[in-house]
Amino acid sequence: MKYRIDIERYSPEKKSYIESFYYETDSETETVANALAFLNAKSNLKNADGQDAEPIGWECGCMQKKCGACAMVVNGRPALACDSRLSRCGKVIRLSPLKKFPVVRDLIVDRSVMFENLKTIKLYFEDNADFGEETAGIAYEASRCLQCGCCLEVCPNFIAGGTFTGMASAVPVTRLFAELPAEKIKELSKLYNKHIFEGCGKSLACRNICPAKIDIEKMLVNSNAAAVWKRVFRHQEGVKKWKNQDLK
Amino acid sequence: MNKINIAGAGLAGLSAAISIAEAGFSCNLISLQPSERAQSVLAEGGINAALNTMGEGDTPEEHFQDTMKGGAFLADPNAVEGLAYTAPEIIEKLLTIGTPFQMDGKGVVLRNFGGQKKKRTVYAKSSTGKVIMTALIDEGRKYESSGRITRYPHHQVLEILSEDRICRGLKILDTYTDEVQYLSGPVIIACGGLNGFFPEFTTGTVANTGDLAAELFSEGVEFANLEFIQYHPTTVAIPGKRMLISEAARGEGGRLFIERSGKKWYFMEELYPELGNLMPRDVISREMTRVLARDDCEGPVCLDMTGISKKTWEKKLSDLREEIREYLSIDPAKEPVSVYPGIHFFMGGIRVDEGHKTSMENLFAAGECACQYHGANRLGGNSMLGAIYGGRIAAQSAMKLEHENYEEKTSYHISAEEKQDFYVSPKSAAELKGILADSLGIIRNGDDLNKGIERIDNLLKDNNLTAMEKKRILLGKAMILSALAREESRGAHFREDYPEADEAYRKTTVSRMGDGIEIYFRDIPERRESHEIQN
Numbered sequence: 041m042k043y044r045i046d047i048e049r050y051s052p053e054k055k056s057y058i059e060s061f062y063y064e065t066d067s068e069t070e071t072v073a074n075a076l077a078f079l080n081a082k083s084n085l086k087n088a089d090g091q092d093a094e095p096i097g098w099e100c101g102c103m104q105k106k107c108g109a110c111a112m113v114v115n116g117r118p119a120l121a122c123d124s125r126l127s128r129c130g131k132v133i134r135l136s137p138l139k140k141f142p143v144v145r146d147l148i149v150d151r152s153v154m155f156e157n158l159k160t161i162k163l164y165f166e167d168n169a170d171f172g173e174e175t176a177g178i179a180y181e182a183s184r185c186l187q188c189g190c191c192l193e194v195c196p197n198f199i200a201g202g203t204f205t206g207m208a209s210a211v212p213v214t215r216l217f218a219e220l221p222a223e224k225i226k227e228l229s230k231l232y233n234k235h236i237f238e239g240c241g242k243s244l245a246c247r248n249i250c251p252a253k254i255d256i257e258k259m260l261v262n263s264n265a266a267a268v269w270k271r272v273f274r275h276q277e278g279v280k281k282w283k284n285q286d287l288k
Numbered sequence: 289m290n291k292i293n294i295a296g297a298g299l300a301g302l303s304a305a306i307s308i309a310e311a312g313f314s315c316n317l318i319s320l321q322p323s324e325r326a327q328s329v330l331a332e333g334g335i336n337a338a339l340n341t342m343g344e345g346d347t348p349e350e351h352f353q354d355t356m357k358g359g360a361f362l363a364d365p366n367a368v369e370g371l372a373y374t375a376p377e378i379i380e381k382l383l384t385i386g387t388p389f390q391m392d393g394k395g396v397v398l399r400n401f402g403g404q405k406k407k408r409t410v411y412a413k414s415s416t417g418k419v420i421m422t423a424l425i426d427e428g429r430k431y432e433s434s435g436r437i438t439r440y441p442h443h444q445v446l447e448i449l450s451e452d453r454i455c456r457g458l459k460i461l462d463t464y465t466d467e468v469q470y471l472s473g474p475v476i477i478a479c480g481g482l483n484g485f486f487p488e489f490t491t492g493t494v495a496n497t498g499d500l501a502a503e504l505f506s507e508g509v510e511f512a513n514l515e516f517i518q519y520h521p522t523t524v525a526i527p528g529k530r531m532l533i534s535e536a537a538r539g540e541g542g543r544l545f546i547e548r549s550g551k552k553w554y555f556m557e558e559l560y561p562e563l564g565n566l567m568p569r570d571v572i573s574r575e576m577t578r579v580l581a582r583d584d585c586e587g588p589v590c591l592d593m594t595g596i597s598k599k600t601w602e603k604k605l606s607d608l609r610e611e612i613r614e615y616l617s618i619d620p621a622k623e624p625v626s627v628y629p630g631i632h633f634f635m636g637g638i639r640v641d642e643g644h645k646t647s648m649e650n651l652f653a654a655g656e657c658a659c660q661y662h663g664a665n666r667l668g669g670n671s672m673l674g675a676i677y678g679g680r681i682a683a684q685s686a687m688k689l690e691h692e693n694y695e696e697k698t699s700y701h702i703s704a705e706e707k708q709d710f711y712v713s714p715k716s717a718a719e720l721k722g723i724l725a726d727s728l729g730i731i732r733n734g735d736d737l738n739k740g741i742e743r744i745d746n747l748l749k750d751n752n753l754t755a756m757e758k759k760r761i762l763l764g765k766a767m768i769l770s771a772l773a774r775e776e777s778r779g780a781h782f783r784e785d786y787p788e789a790d791e792a793y794r795k796t797t798v799s800r801m802g803d804g805i806e807i808y809f810r811d812i813p814e815r816r817e818s819h820e821i822q823n
């Protein structure tokens with residue numbers, strides 16, 4: 041099968057342009073990442089018009105969906121290049137950089153804002169964590185976030201630099217809620233409410249995007265329960281089992 | 289004192305940074321990519337510590353013994369003692385920062401891993417590295433917020449600055465803006481293994497190029513035990529790399545077999561009744577190569593996981609099953625998976641002593657880029673431990689240095705010519721890989737190694753090589769020369785022309801760039817009587 045890959049490219053010198061490349065393979069399992077690596081390995085890369093082309097800027101690491109480096113927009117949908125099988129993408133494939141972040145070069149974007157956001161919501165333990173068998177499962181799931189940014193790309197409410205920090209911080213913060221001693225939850229809840237709960241429209245447009253297949257809804261339900269509803273639930277008779285119900 | 293500079297933000301770099309910050313010092317944490325992208329997140333099976341929560345009476349001394357034996361007695365016993373005896377405390381520390389290890393009502397659960405008779409491996413399904421990294425990244429963030437850790441993500445360390453063989457700092461390039469900057473102060477190298485010397489052939493990340501190691505080698509920094517490369521017996525080829533099937537699969541009951549005269553032959557169980565499928569990795573990889581070469585056997589070797597219980601799949605290996613389904617379209621609970629050994633870990637690297645000091649003053653190294661702890665072969669679960677512990681020890685050594693102040697030079701925009709010096713073309717990387725893979729296979733011999741040297745020397749004749757390409761080829765040559773000099777078989781290094789271990793070679797292989805590449809052997813320290821962990 042011969043694929044045409046149209047890439048939205050950018051460099052400070054050439055600004056934005058679209059350049060197409062051909063890539064041929066019969067493999068069912070090769071991905072966009074394999075195609076990009078192959079093209080860049082050529083000593084004189086030619087575009088689809090046969091003209092000389094510069095190597096394509098993209099970030100990569102594990103080639104196994106585990107590091108989040110290669111996130112980009114594939115045919116209009118944010119995805120990991122190493123998780124995008126060519127055989128499922130159609131004969132003409134459009135690649136563009138994630139739009140929520142400043143472009144550095146071609147498909148490389150500067151995702152620094154994601155890491156800054158994690159500082160804003162104070163994603164760390166001031167003192168020790170406190171957890172057991174029951175909460176380790178939730179903490180495990182929350183720990184798996186790749187910081188790839190795919191969820192932010194589809195979120196209608198996330199803007200880089202805005203107050204709302206999006207699902208890429210809501211997911212990892214669930215680990216803190218699962219592991220913080222009860223008396224320490226208050227301060228985190230304030231930050232959570234301000235930066236996550238109040239900004240999130242709960243449309244769950246981000247739900248099926250996560251390449252790590254994290255159960256985003258479950259994470260939200262848990263954090264909301266701890267941060268937003270906890271006090272209410274604690275003071276009401278008969279609903280003391282809130283935790284168990286919400287953890288299901 | 290200047291800040292301590294840490295090159296690399298995987299387990300070793302993060303551990304060093306946190307240790308420094310906890311002690312009230314400050315550091316710069318420089319990495320090509322954010323920590324979330326470091327190879328450490330790929331680690332699957334687990335991390336070793338003699339916690340004895342399984343009632344098997346495990347002790348740190350046994351962990352020490354197993355590690356020394358696994359490494360064919362080539363590791364520094366005093367360093368390994370520190371590692372094994374500190375391991376339980378490291379796990380405790382990881383728990384206090386919220387690493388969600390697998391637990392039951394009684395506490396942390398341990399699993400079996402190769403080369404160890406007792407359950408000693410702490411884990412979180414098959415994503416142990418990822419969850420440890422998440423916890424350490426978050427812990428580091430606390431100190432980023434207080435200013436003790438300053439991150440330089442998307443920065444490439446180009447070279448170290450040295451004066452009269454004393455390390456004075458680093459030269460780094462912002463890969464987003466092309467600005468070059470100098471950071472002065474002591475340096476801890478934590479840049480990971482030499483995966484980039486074997487692109488597509490390893491289970492690791494392509495982002496660990498090995499370029500910084502090559503740079504240091506050409507600066508005259510000593511390397512050690514470069515001939516010891518671990519082939520993991522159970523990997524599968526997927527486009528662009530080799531995918532690991534974690535040792536946990538065998539720890540939980542996976543069995544290797546090959547078809548012999550039309551029947552499944554579980555060769556490891558027959559050849560090694562005691563440890564069977566959990567023999568150290570070098571032994572299994574070699575046996576696989578041997579059974580594949582037999583006339584009465586028909587490959588491939590398969591990993592049979594069909595006997596693993598439903599509960600174990602669900603509770604302990606769900607992500608592994610998902611991964612195999614996804615990449616190979618096979619359900620491992622129902623069908624065996626064909627496997628082949630792949631390059632997985634580099635035991636050798638920058639030569640460091642017990643305190644993680646390199647041969648250059650003010651320069652330290654930890655993690656997979658350094659030679660410490662694993663000797664001639666590493667036990668599964670010991671390298672994450674070695675990276676975390678080593679990072680900590682390197683930090684302690686660096687913090688002991690006298691206060692010194694060096695001048696910071698001003699930054700500049702890198703020129704096209706200078707950038708070219710650090711460029712490595714995919715073609716050059718592939719050529720070097722071809723030679724190294726041919727000479728440094730699972731079973732080696734003098735002829736192949738000599739041929740490798742010849743081919744390397746031919747590569748070096750090319751006048752169009754960039755400076756970095758040349759440096760990489762020289763480090764590659766040192767790997768082959770080390771294998772040639774070791775005329776015996778030990779651990780991961782097997783020479784069919786010298787199939788036995790020879791006590792005379794129970795020494796560290798050192799390689800160094802002088803006028804040419806020099807190889808010599810260095811005595812291994814005796815274990816101290818005091819059992820005191822020093823550094």
Ligand SMILES: Cc1cc2nc3c(=O)[nH]c(=O)nc-3n(C[C@H](O)[C@H](O)[C@H](O)COP(=O)(O)OP(=O)(O)OC[C@H]3O[C@@H](n4cnc5c(N)ncnc54)[C@H](O)[C@@H]3O)c2cc1C
Nearest residue numbers: 296297298299300320328332333334445480655656671672
């Ligand atoms: C698939 C797989 C499974 C594994 N499973 C296990 C396991 O179950 N148990 C176990 O104990 N071990 C396991 N290992 C091994 C273990 O994960 C590694 O040895 C360990 O994590 C290495 O950590 P590190 O900090 O030394 O390096 P890395 O995590 O590789 O980090 C290297 C860092 O250096 C940076 N860097 C590199 N070059 C430069 C440069 N020039 N400039 C700036 N920064 C640079 C990188 O960006 C990165 O931040 C596994 C390895 C793999 C590949």
Ligand code: SF4
Nearest residue numbers: 195240241242244246
């Ligand atoms: S639920 Fe909607 S608003 Fe909330 S993070 Fe997801 S996409 Fe954004």
Ligand code: SF4
Nearest residue numbers: 185186188189191250
């Ligand atoms: S939640 Fe999922 S999509 Fe969002 S950053 Fe984490 S891994 Fe990526």
Ligand code: FES
Nearest residue numbers: 101102103108122
């Ligand atoms: S390269 Fe790591 S997720 Fe794609």
